[in-house]
Amino acid sequence: MEILRLENIHKNFGVHHVHKGVSFALNKGESIGLLGGSGTGKSVLLRSIIGLERIDSGNILFHNERIDHLTEDQLKDFRIKISYSFQSGALFDSINVFENIAYPLREHTKLTEHEISIKIKDMLKLIDLEGKEHLMPSDLSGGMQKRVGMARAMILDPEIVLYDEPTAGLDPQNTLNVVSIMQQLKARGLSSIFVTHDIPSALSLCDRILILHQGKIIFNDSPLQFQFSSDPEVKKFFIS
């Protein structure tokens, strides 16, 4: 079942034409790996899906309902269902790990303190940061920050997660941790778009690979086809 569809997305920054007609769809439970050189507009694409960036033309449909022209207020409900895991983590640096993860719960649910702390404990177990709830973001390593950011994006059980380079800049051990978290979430039925340069992780996790090149999706097929593709543009990725 299709839950998210992008149709002919165009996006400019002044004269800089980032997206020149991007189209693809995401099915329920599916993980898409979105590859592309740096600066090709992968982050802008993810940001556009939840309305952090406004597209110039095209349609974005969530459960066949257009969400690309909604106001900030109207987008609120969709931002709970489609969550964005920032490349840097983007943790609130004035509050601790517990409060960072609890933020969406406090904003959008009526859970009691006790219920919140139970949920956070579970989440900390999942991201392997038990006992670290009272640390401030500045006390965490980059990898830990990313995991806390993922936890915060995940705490409201969204339908789709958009991961922006979750393994970039991590050592192999941390990369394994993050990919294993993503695998567990996928097993729970979560759909995702996984933006990355990390081909092995993408291949191990994704059901489909997309390549964004010069403003368009130039490849959209299974990981197997990706590995054996004869297209030189695709091969370039696989070799690198």
Place this chain on the structure above:
Amino acid sequence: MNNEIGSDKNSAEIIHHHLTKRFLKVLMMNGEIFQLFIDIIRSTFSRPFYFNRLVEQIYHLGRGSLSITIVIGLTMGLVMTLNFGYGLAKFGGTLYVPAVVSLSLAREMAPLFTSLLVAGRVGSGIAAEIGAMNVTQQVDAIRALGTSPIRVLVVPRFWALVISLPLLSSLSFAVGIIGGLIVCKNEFDITTGFYLSKVFSTVKFHDYMSGLVKSAVFGGIITLIGCYRGLVTRDGTKGVGQSTTWVVVTSSIWILITDFFISKIFLMIWN
């Protein structure tokens, strides 16, 4: 020859083009600041309103400015009384010193100088704080998590300063009056009783009101400009630095301009 004339025309066109562009940019910015103001008002009267954040900001912005307020109030009281005192003494008008000092403190000096100092301290602080959150994508994170940066960051700061700046100005006025008293007693042999009775009989309700209204408006201006600039800050740490300077200068200018008009309105109403 022809070429030179051609290039002259060109440079005139270029200058014209640049001025137009600059003017449009300033116009657009003022439009955006006005839009932010409208958003603040709208967000104030619809849910969610973050009351706990408001209290936190009153504590943070207001209490943090206490010492600076006391210092500026006391200094104004001491220095103004000294100057007026010796100035008026020449004409035998020393007895008018309490009236002159208290009136100018209440209407002008306390609200204006307190607000200018707070603009320096709090305005730059707000721009730095929100600017840093913006360049580290924390503002985007607030949006991505289904909440509004205006409600979470701007509205509490706005009302916190609109509430606390009049209180700070009042404190600054009170301390200034004490400063005046110290000088009057020691330099001009005016008794405490006479001084205070003069202060209370001269400064009328509308003089206090004028000072309070001004402070509230200045508080609004400082947070509006600080938050606006914070939210449009780009270019990492360098951008944050530029933003703080810009906010102090811009909000000071706006305070000075508004001060004139509010004074005028109050004089028109009460005279």
